[in-house]
Amino acid sequence: MRRNPFDELEDMFDRMSRQLDTGDLPEFRSVPVDMQDHGDEYTVVADLPGFGVEDIDLTFADGDLRIDAAREESSEEADDEAGTYVHRERSESVSRTVRVPDPVVEDEITASYNNGTLTVTLPKQSESVEGHNIDIN
Numbered sequence: 001m002r003r004n005p006f007d008e009l010e011d012m013f014d015r016m017s018r019q020l021d022t023g024d025l026p027e028f029r030s031v032p033v034d035m036q037d038h039g040d041e042y043t044v045v046a047d048l049p050g051f052g053v054e055d056i057d058l059t060f061a062d063g064d065l066r067i068d069a070a071r072e073e074s075s076e077e078a079d080d081e082a083g084t085y086v087h088r089e090r091s092e093s094v095s096r097t098v099r100v101p102d103p104v105v106e107d108e109i110t111a112s113y114n115n116g117t118l119t120v121t122l123p124k125q126s127e128s129v130e131g132h133n134i135d136i137n
Contacts, residue, residue, distance in 0.1 A: 031067050031096035042122040044098055049116035056118065058111055065098045065120060 033046045048056060048069050057068040070093035104122040111120045 031069070031094045033067075033096060033098055035098060040124055040126075042100060042102075042104070042124065044120040044122065046096065046118040046120075047116060048094065048113070048118050051116070053113050056113065058118075058120065060100075060104075060106055060109055060122075063100050063103070065100055065122070067094075067096045067098070067118065069094050 031046045031048060033044055036043045036045075044065060046067055048067075051069045051071055055069050055071045057066075057070075059066045059068075072092075100122055103125040105125055108123045109120065111118060113119075
């Protein structure tokens with residue numbers, strides 16, 4: 001008797017669903033970002049609700065903007081009134097790397113954080129094609 005290939009797929013989805021329900025998978029959360037090109041600079045806006053400025057690590061290297069945010073997980077025992085977790089999705093740490101398409105002036109990168117939104121401004125390197133005039137004596 002030949003086995004139905006869709007049975008294997010269904011078994012795989014069942015296993016994945018059980019792992020998600022029990023939290024057996026390693027936790028990985030990505031930071032949602034928007035990137036805009038304003039001509040002379042890029043702006044990256046990332047949603048990081050629930051994190052403080054001190055929780056966020058922002059680095060730029062080799063054309064990649066890396067955003068890491070981590071907060072300490074509460075280790076307090078839940079009392080009867082607070083209850084125990086049935087389902088938990090809010091992450092204690094998130095990470096995202098964004099590739100910046102053009103060279104930027106690294107010393108002039110700025111960032112601000114307001115109401116859970118991180119805004120990073122990356123000024124582009126100017127392409128000087130004009131050169132300069134040379135006087136002839």
